[in-house]
Amino acid sequence: MEQQKIVETMRELVGASSVMTAADDMAPHLIDWRKRHTGTAACVVFARSVEHVSKVLAFCDANGIRVFPQGGNTSVCGGSVPDASGQSILLNLGKMNRILDLNADNNSMIVEAGCILADLQQAALDADRMFPLTLGAEGSCQIGGNLATNAGGTNVVRFGNTRDLVLGLQVVMPNGRVWDGLRTLRKNNSGYDLKNLFVGAEGTLGVITAAALKLFPKPRAVATALVGFEAVETAVKVGLDLQAAFPGELVGLELISKSEFEISLRHAAKARNPFQSTPAWMVLVELAASAGTSEALADRLAGALEAPSESGQIVDAVVASNEQQRGDLWNIRHSVTEANGREGMGLTHDIAVPTYLIPAFVAQAGAALAEHYPAAVPVIVGHMGDGNLHYIAMFSHESWAQVADKPDTQSKVSHLLYDIAAAMGGTFSAEHGIGSLHVEEMSIYKNEQELAMMRQVKDLFDPNDTMNPGRVLPPRNASATASHA
Incomplete structure (x- = not known):
């Protein structure tokens, strides 16, 4: 289909003001934030409702037009920009940014996909609750992208990845049909768990337009420390000991090398070194409790650090004594x-x-x-x-x-x-996703049975391959250059 016809139809479906075609206006949406991945598109379409998304996908599926969904465009794997064909559309969800419901009694909220993560965190806090997903891009990333990539972040050790925070989803399928699974139940064993097919699928199976999310009680006490070590072996040992010492209370355990720490000090705004001499390795530790005071929790953390400090395992440690110091420590980590x-x-x-x-x-x-x-x-x-x-x-x-x-x-x-x-039994992609950057690795490090099952799911949900093509799954004729299956 001619590009002009695509643009005209998009304007008819969602309104002229929601379709962007000017090159200068489109440019920020066609390149990732690290300026390493670029693409082109016939237009950028700003959906304002699930009905908009449904109409757009139905038209594109019927006419073989590729669709590249986009949230906050914070992907580091080339997953949020279109390909180079110029005949696709980029579907931006940023205008769908309403909190549809927040129920503190049920510890849940229902939100549209374009909500900024930091806004959801604040809305939960305003209701005396916590939404625990937190990561460096939280001021600009959108929950739809977090869901699509199964984002991780600094609280995974206690609360799990984004997948573990989802109660239900609303998804528009590639043919335009809407699956409304916005349930807020903790238990629902009635058939296949469909929502988990879409979490982490990076928009290749459909477009997540809304989500029901878990909330948790707001912590009453928080304690944070930056602990220094000379050897990574000791850092890991003490970190595992802290996990055992504070079950249910340890929410953050972040490892930082001296090289990374010094880069943050050089370039991050307002970054300050709390150590007189920078250790070779540091672990940022955070505890959160539903009762007690932050002072008492900090004392417990300091007490747990005494024995490894006296034995020489810990070479230095700083326990934050107020919110400003806590923020300073996290600023170093979030600025990396x-x-x-x-x-x-x-x-x-x-x-x-x-x-x-x-x-x-x-x-x-x-x-x-x-x-x-x-x-x-x-x-x-x-x-x-x-x-x-x-x-x-x-x-x-x-x-x-x-x-x-x-x-x-x-x-x-x-x-x-x-x-x-x-x-070592590890993975090449823990939390960032695959995007277009790691498609080759899927051929190399995934076994053929896994890939075959993934392709069967893709074929079932998106038989015309219009949704975010070229992402996640390698081409069917791709051959691995090495095998570690």
Whole structure:
């Protein structure tokens, strides 16, 4: 279908003011926030209702027009921008941003997909409740994208990934039909759990337009500490000990390497070093309790740190004594992505291994980088409590320029590290998703039976392959260059 006809039909379906065609206006939606993935589209369509989404998808499915859903465009895997064909539409959900219901007695809220995550967090707090999903992009990412990628974040060790926070969904299928599964029940064993097919599917099976989410009691006490270590082995051991010491209260356990910490100090606004001498490794610990005071909880945390400090396992520790200090510690952690972008060319790897194997992975990955890419500095930050490491091979702009034009440099660096994780029973994608960036890895590290079942699901829900094509699943004729199945 001609591009002009596509645009005209979109205007008829959703209104002229909701269809963007000017190149300058479209440009921010056609490139990811790290400026590494770009695409083109016939137009950007801003849906304002589930009816809009239904009409758009029905038309596109009937006419073979590809649809690329977009939320806050914070993907780091090329999952939120269209392909290069120029004949697709980009369907933006940002105008669908209403909180439809918040029921504190039921500990639930029903929200549209375009709601900003930080706004949902605040709405829950205003109702004396907590929505525990939290991550660095929470001021701009949208809950629809969080759901589509099964986002993780810093509270996974206690509350789980986004999948674990979902009670029900409303989804528009590729043919335009609407599945209304916005239930707020905790128990519902009546057939297949359909919602979990769409969480993490990255828009390849349909468009999530609304969600029923879990809320939790607002913590009455919070304690935060930044703990320093000389060895990652000791950091992991003490971290596991803290998990055992504070079951149900430990909500954050974040590992930070000295290299990452210093990058944040260089580039993050208002970042301050709480240590006189920066340790080689740091763990950011946070506890939350439903009773008591923050002061008492901080005393308990400090008490738990005494024995490993006296034995020399901990080389330094700072326990926040007020909300300002707590915010300062978290500012360092939440600033890492933006700071890394300013530092150089960072090749980020979203790996996960069993938590106890983190030291082994760090040692083997560091040795592999030193041997094959000595200009790359290992920069590490991650959710230690669930084994998820963001392992960044950081090149200065100058050193990257020397290797960037060599064939498949980025892929070779990545597979060097992914092979190590795979040998440990780990994964190449813990929380960021697949997008377009990691389709090749799906061919390499997923076994054929898994891929076959995924393709069967895709064929059932989207037989015309109009929804976010080229994402998640490799082409059927793709052949793996290596096998770790």
